[in-house]
Amino acid sequence: MAALGGVEAAHVDGMVGSPTPGKKADVVVLNGRTLNAGPVNHAAGAVVGLMDTSNDDTVIVDGHLRKHRRRLIDVDVENVLDRLTRSAENLLHRCGRPDVLLTSCRQEG
Structure with a gap:
């Protein structure tokens, strides 16, 4: 119900915001058994x-x-990461700073 105030402010409370038949819903299940x-x-x-x-x-x-x-x-997480890397390189090139070091934690393989 914490979301209800936000959806009312956005004037979409007729579509979302409460568990009611006919409304759209998103559900997130959280794991609390973690460090x-x-x-x-x-x-x-x-x-x-x-x-x-x-x-x-x-x-x-x-x-x-x-x-x-x-x-x-x-x-496809690998594809998304590759596209993000290319996008960042393109932005740096267009702003004239291609010398900024872009590194990745991903192992090449």
Whole structure:
């Protein structure tokens, strides 16, 4: 229900914001049994103060499974990373700073 105020302010509360038949819904299942969040003595406090994207276990967007068991569904991560690298290199070249060092943590293989 924390989202309800935001959707009311955006004037889309007729479509989203509450678990009502006919409304669109996104669901995020968080894993609190992790070192960064546990022990979870106060759920809301853990979500707001301790958890991050590494705690996303399952994500459903408008009824479609997008992430399951911490793995993205139908996303070629290597392709996305390659495209991001090319985009960054292109931006640096266009702004006249191709000498800025771009490195990657990814292992080449």
